[in-house]
Amino acid sequence: MVFRWWKRAVQCWSLLAVLFALVACGQGGAPAKSPADAPGGGQSTPAKGPVAYPLTVRDDSGETVTIPKEPARIVSLIPSHTETLFALGLEGRVVAVTSYDHYPPDVQKKVEAVLDGLNPSVEKLAALRPDLVVLGSHNRETVQAIRRAGLTAVMYDPQSLDAVYRTIEQLGEITNRTDRAAALVEQMKAKARVLADKVAAVPPERRPRVYVEVDPDQLFTPGRNTFMDELIRLAGGVNIASDLEGWKPINAEKVIRSNPQVIVLTYGYYVPDAEAKLKQRRGWDAVDAVKTGRVYVVDSDLVNRPGPRVVDAVEALAKLFHPDLFR
Amino acid sequence: MVEVREVWKAFGPRAVLRGISFTAEAGGAVGLIGPNGAGKTTLLRLIAGVERPDRGVVRVEGRPVGAFRRRELARRLAVLSQEAFTPFPFSVYDTVMMGRHPYLRPLRGITPRDREIVERVLAEVGLAEVASERVDRLSGGQRQLVALARTMAQEPRVLLLDEPTTFLDLGHQVRVLDLVRRWQRERGLAVVMVLHDLNLAALYCDRLVLIHGGRVAASGRAAEVLTPEVLESVYGTRPVLVPHPVRGVPQLFVQPDQLPEDRNETPRRVRSAGRE
Amino acid sequence: MAGKRAWLWGGVLGLSIAVSVLISLRIGPAGLETADVWRAVWGRLTGAGGVPDWEVAVVWDLRLPRVGMALLVGASLAVAGAAYQGVLRNPLADPFILGVSSGAALAAVAGMLFGGRAGLYGVWGIPLLAFAGGLAGLAAVLRLGGMAGGMRNETLLLAGVVVQSFLGAVLTVLMLASAERLPGVMMWLMGSLANRDPALAAGVLPCFLVSLALLVAWARELNVMTLGEDQAAYLGVDVGKRKWKILVAASLAASASVAVSGIIGFVGLVVPHIVRLLAGPDHRILLPLSALAGGLFLLWADNAARAAVPGQEIPIGAVTAFLGAPFFAYLLRRSGRTR
Structure with a gap:
């Protein structure tokens, strides 16, 4: 009887192994969205x-x-x-x-x-x-x-x-x-230059680790080669999700492990009390940003729109990351 | 023991039973016979209390069936029908133990007495050997024996059988009915059975109730009910009846229509079944 | 003898769960070594210092609740499936097929979308709303399938497909109506335990326990009812009432779990079957063992969901469907042959 059970179990898991393989292939083959060039x-x-x-x-x-x-x-x-x-x-x-x-x-x-x-x-x-x-x-x-x-x-x-x-x-x-x-x-370029000069003075160790969340259910976050990733960098922050490519859901474990010093939320316009809800998440109290209260809701129109106000977005983020620079 | 009095039942506009009356005594077997759709199964369901009569009353031990709680009724009355099997792999033993369900109390499990009864019943039907087999692995005939054993484990005083032998081979037909008759005699069981096979009905029932169009067309001993005239008026075909060579009860042969090419066969003269 | 086998399998499953929980605590993208996990477990238990905050948080606040939810949801679905199969005498019944999951998901989503105004938030609001929705889904399927006893497999399946498609469509439209929640549609339709608030489980656990207790108390009746409704009545079961009570109790567990996890198919189908093969069909044993086995099954399905693709999660419903659908096909084939 036990033997039969094991046999069945082995069958089940070999099935699962096939699944792993399939999904893994699909992942590898997925074309990364190329950043739009010139x-x-x-x-x-x-x-x-x-x-x-x-x-x-x-x-x-x-x-x-x-x-x-x-x-x-x-x-x-x-x-x-x-x-x-x-x-x-x-x-x-x-x-x-x-x-x-x-x-x-x-x-x-x-x-x-x-x-x-x-x-x-x-x-x-x-x-x-x-x-x-x-x-x-x-x-x-x-x-x-x-x-x-x-x-x-x-x-x-x-x-x-x-x-x-x-x-x-x-x-x-x-x-x-x-x-x-x-x-x-x-x-725009002139304004960006002023900002860049300010930020350039910040030494690497004083640039905060930043986590940006655009969806509270899936924890969607901007990875490498996204517009938001660049905004974070220009504003003098370090994106914790820069090992991901493009917009991806991130695992909460990784966020907690990366221990961001600033958390930026963009969905405040449809989730009431977004900061409070994030701070109440179990386990997130281990994160510096939550400990020090540096969880911010920003205007998603400002930071999500690659238009004429984009430098204003950099400025808004920079003010959150380096409040002392703008005193 | 079972008294059916002036029972009427309709499903929508269709009247199935129109004033049926009969009684079944302890130790006796009543056979309900009649053509398809005559209302035999409905009648059985009324006696078992899963349908309510529109008019009239069914009494078990002098009490209207509707006045019993299901558990109480189940300790007095058992039903054996076709197709009463689970799609799940219960063992023979467990299936027969389900017959003890009306006696089990919540929280108190199966008692030694329940086990004793189940083991005895299994031995009586000859299933003791296969007690731990899965029911779904048995043959149709053996399965019907399991179902019979289950009804017996209920220790009923009234046993209803709904075509218990349909789909069974000859040997199992006789086995099932022989067992029923033995219990009926030994324990004073009142038996009411719906049978399709008129010959088996004549052999195993003390009294027959012939139902046609929702009414009792004839009732009495086999020799009184099974006559060519009565049968022709109900079934629309005139059978030939001869006495059973051993038991003497009437047994019936159907008579195919005579076609021209059958002429050269010399028809045998057969004595019509006489009174015993 | 059946009792001994039940304890044996109960022990095997209990042990497997214990081991699986420990292994599961080790699985995750944060890449903790076994020693780290132990240190974190120990750290919170004893309040010992020197353990990084994030390790404790990952183990205690993310992985452990998730493991707990997987066990709870899996147990609920499997118990419900076992009860449905028994009471409907249909080996293909399960919360997903019967429209309970879809109904519950729809009601839960509606509650979350519009509940703010109606003040329906809270530990109890959503599971109970899901319960109502699950019952409605079930009623629709059974009504459509024609409640007449011993419903044929095909009829039930067709009714289930119709109701599920309809409810799924309503759910999709409802979620699209607020476009920001688009990713959430997936979560509800394919199920997920990612980023769920463990507080929700607090409302589900009592539902599961009540449901399991009632069903185990009625296990003998369930056994008898597998003989068919008439036969069960002949054996002293008040079928009319009991049947509905069983369906409602099973739906309570199934629906409440949907409120946590979204629609996860096939758990309630596969698990009771395997348990029946191992320990027999007696519901007194089948129900508790299904709870254990269902929890174990879903725990590993969830482990697969979060570990199969590095850096990303696949919906847990996809994992269970991947395993369950072929199994379902096998059952369908077999039931077709015996007919």
């Missing part, structure tokens, strides 16, 4: 002066897009680009944004329509008769579906500060706002 195929310095249409650009989807004339009806399907477009003075030309758009304030009231940004209805989109659709971190299928509908669509998904600058310049060129784009980027 958009615009190297056209990082657009020509000054009025733009000559039709204009041909290469966007982050890797395709060449021809913009026939200066866009007059623009739909932005990603809040970061909305911010850029408004910063370029295109209010009035932007005819639709997403339900996630909250900046500039009251932006949703300034447009004709508010769309579902994640899974936009192509029909609704077409009915707005836009001459330019601006896309961001949308998947390939969405981009293609919109293009198949005969709409002119550009897709930019910047994953680094430099890429944000380039994206702003690119959007400026497409919308015939090159000068304003250049000025905006210059302003």
Whole structure:
């Protein structure tokens, strides 16, 4: 009888072993999301002066897009680009944004329509008769579906500060706002330089270990090659999840073991008392950030949006990491 | 012991039983016979108390069946039907022990007396050897013996059988019914059985109740009920009846329709079954 | 003799659980060595200094509660499965097939999404809400399958599939309605013990204990009921009432556990079968042994879920389905043959 039991047990576990193998393979083969490189195929310095249409650009989807004339009806399907477009003075030309758009304030009231940004209805989109659709971190299928509908669509998904600058310049060129784009980027770079100088003075041992959590159920956190990872570094922090690639759920054990000195939460807008809930988690009281009360909720719009306010996000984080620098 | 009085039962608009009455005495066996859909099984379920009559009353030991608690009733009345098996691998012993369920008290487990009864019953039906076998590994005939042993472990005074021999081979048919009859005689059991096989009914029942269209079409001793006229009026075919060569009770042969090519066979003249 | 075998297997399972708990405490991405685990265990017990805080926290506050939840959820599902199979005389019944898990998950999710306003949070709110949902799911499946005794396997399965699909759809839509919780859908549909608040288990444990106690008290009736409802009545069981009581008691354990873990399939199916093969079908033995074996099974399923892929977790429901679905296919094939 015992023997039979063991036999059965062995069978069960050999099954499990197959499972291990399968899942492990799947993991190894998964393509890492490549960080978006230079958009615009190297056209990082657009020509000054009025733009000559039709204009041909290469966007982050890797395709060449021809913009026939200066866009007059623009739909932005990603809040970061909305911010850029408004910063370029295109209010009035932007005819639709997403339900996630909250900046500039009251932006949703300034447009004709508010769309579902994640899974936009192509029909609704077409009915707005836009001459330019601006896309961001949308998947390939969405981009293609919109293009198949005969709409002119550009897709930019910047994953680094430099890429944000380039994206702003690119959007400026497409919308015939090159000068304003250049000025905006210059302003951002200047602010970033001031910040960088401040942070550069901080010795490595005084840079806090930082854990960023964007989802309380799965503990989603930004790993290497994410925009957030760069923001943490620029703000003078050390991301505890930098051994992960891209956005990943992290194991609570690893967080506790890494013992972050600062914890940043981005979901405060939908989870009430987010800091308090995190501090009450069992076992997290062993973490320095909890012990010293350095658990912060930040505006997710600010830190999650690679747009014109991205330097402000660095500043906001830097103030959390190094309050003494900003006294 | 069992008294069925003017019992009516309908399922929706369909009246299944319309005023059935009969009694079964201790030590005697009543056979319920009749065509398919005559309401025999319903009648048995009414006696067992799992259905309620619309009108009329069923009494066991003088008390209406509905007035018993299930446990009380189960100590007096047992039912053997087909297909009363678990899909799980219980042993023969454990299955027969389930017959002691109406006697078990919560928290107090199986007593030595329960074991004694189960072992005795197993020996009587000849299953002592296979007591620790799994029921689902036995043959159909042996399984029916297990079920019979279980009903006997209940120590009932009334035993209801619903077609207990269907699907059994000849040997097991006789074995099951012989055991029932032995217990009936030895322990003064009142037996009510639904039987499809009229010949077995004639052999094993002291009285037959022929049910047709929800009413009693005929009742009495086998020789009174099993006549060509009565059977033809109920079954729509006229059988030939001869006395059993040993027991003398009527036994029946069906008569196929005569086709032209059967003409050259000389039909044998058969005496109609006479009174004993 | 059956009693002796029960104690034997009870001992084997108890010992396996003890050993498994110790091994499980060693498994995790924080990479603690056995000595570290011991030191951490010892550290909290004695208050001895010199043990890093994080090691104590990982062992005591993360791994131990998780091990406990796996045991509790597994035991609940297996006990419920054993009871369902017995009372419905259907070897394919389990909380997942019967729509209990889906119903409970839906109610629990609804409670968490809208509960803030209704003030339903707390240790008891969610498990009890899940209980109500589980019963509703069960009622739907049994109603659809036609309660008429000895429901055929195929009918029950079809009814289960229909109800599960429907409830799953409602659940998905409900969760999509608040898009931030998108990852949570997965957790509820495929089950997970990751990052669950151990406080929830405090509400589940009493539910499980009450359910197990009631079912064991009714184990004899359950045995008799496997003969069929009529036969059980002939043997003195008040079938009408008892059957519902058993279904409700089993659903209590199953639903409450869903509130902790989401939908984990096949545990309630596989475990009672194996226990029956080892220790026989007597529910007095089957139910407690299923609790032990279910806990053990889910503990290892959870270990696989968190250790199979380094740095990432797979939903525990995927692990149990991976093992359970082939087993189910085997049972289906076998039940088809004997028919």
